[in-house]
Amino acid sequence: MKTYIVGNWKMNFTVGEASIYLHKLLKTIKPAKNLQVAIVPSTVALQPLSLQIDRKKLKLGAQNCCEKDYGAYTGETSITQLRGLVDYCIIGHSERRYVFNETDKMIREKVAACIRNGVTPILCIGETESERTFGETKDVLKDQLVSGLKDISKEDLDKCIIAYEPVWAISSVKGARPATPDDIASSINIIRDHLKATYGKEIAEKIPVLYGGSVNPNNAGAYLTIPGVNGLLIGGASLIASQFNDIIETAKKVAA
Numbered sequence: 298m299k300t301y302i303v304g305n306w307k308m309n310f311t312v313g314e315a316s317i318y319l320h321k322l323l324k325t326i327k328p329a330k331n332l333q334v335a336i337v338p339s340t341v342a343l344q345p346l347s348l349q350i351d352r353k354k355l356k357l358g359a360q361n362c363c364e365k366d367y368g369a370y371t372g373e374t375s376i377t378q379l380r381g382l383v384d385y386c387i388i389g390h391s392e393r394r395y396v397f398n399e400t401d402k403m404i405r406e407k408v409a410a411c412i413r414n415g416v417t418p419i420l421c422i423g424e425t426e427s428e429r430t431f432g433e434t435k436d437v438l439k440d441q442l443v444s445g446l447k448d449i450s451k452e453d454l455d456k457c458i459i460a461y462e463p464v465w466a467i468s469s470v471k472g473a474r475p476a477t478p479d480d481i482a483s484s485i486n487i488i489r490d491h492l493k494a495t496y497g498k499e500i501a502e503k504i505p506v507l508y509g510g511s512v513n514p515n516n517a518g519a520y521l522t523i524p525g526v527n528g529l530l531i532g533g534a535s536l537i538a539s540q541f542n543d544i545i546e547t548a549k550k551v552a553a
């Protein structure tokens with residue numbers, strides 16, 4: 298399976314800054330076998346960056362999409378509108394769930410919209426600090442998986458990527474602390490076991506599972522070698538081209 302390195306820029310960079318960043322990254326990055334790199338800028342930067350990007354080196358993703366394809370939905374952007382520009386779309390990021398109050402229903406409809414439009418959804422799941430404290434991690438992960446993938450047929454499951462992002466480890470969350478490899482391994486096992494039990498071993502093994510939360514060049518290697526982790530979803534460290542590139546270099550060694 299490929300190793301995925303995905304940089305979620307969140308609401309950072311103007312279009313001009315995004316273009317300068319991409320220019321820098323394209324100079325340093327070299328394509329590698331078994332490694333897929335993607336950047337996920339704001340919607341407004343996707344069209345100009347799509348003209349600048351070298352898709353052999355890296356791909357583009359969107360941070361969110363509307364669950365509908367067209368219509369009277371002021372302010373929304375559908376995946377039908379984005380599909381020529383992006384290969385991936387992050388769905389159900391904890392900031393979408395908890396800051397913008399996206400419901401499980403919206404998230405599963407967005408996952409389905411991605412599949413319907415030929416874009417790979419990166420479905421984010423993860424427990425909050427209090428859910429972890431109350432021993433609810435397993436139930437939360439299972440519920441978010443069951444719900445997020447509910448409208449996807451068995452044949453389409455291997456077109457999805459799962460990202461495990463414990464909310465308490467996301468660098469911008471107050472009091473965030475990095476997860477230990479043991480913390481991550483135990484949640485990855487829950488996810489893999491659930492996928493296996495629900496869809497069978499063969500399909501479950503085809504679904505990439507990424508880790509995200511306070512990833513940086515110092516911990517990327519340790520996180521990437523956790524069994525069952527197929528890549529990283531990176532926020533803060535992806536905003537600094539040199540750090541993102543260091544993580545890519547680490548991933549190249551792991552993927553080789």
Ligand code: PGA
Pocket residue numbers: 305462466467468469509510511512530531532533534
């Ligand atoms: P972080 O963000 O790497 O800054 O913790 C990860 C994310 O929110 O996807």
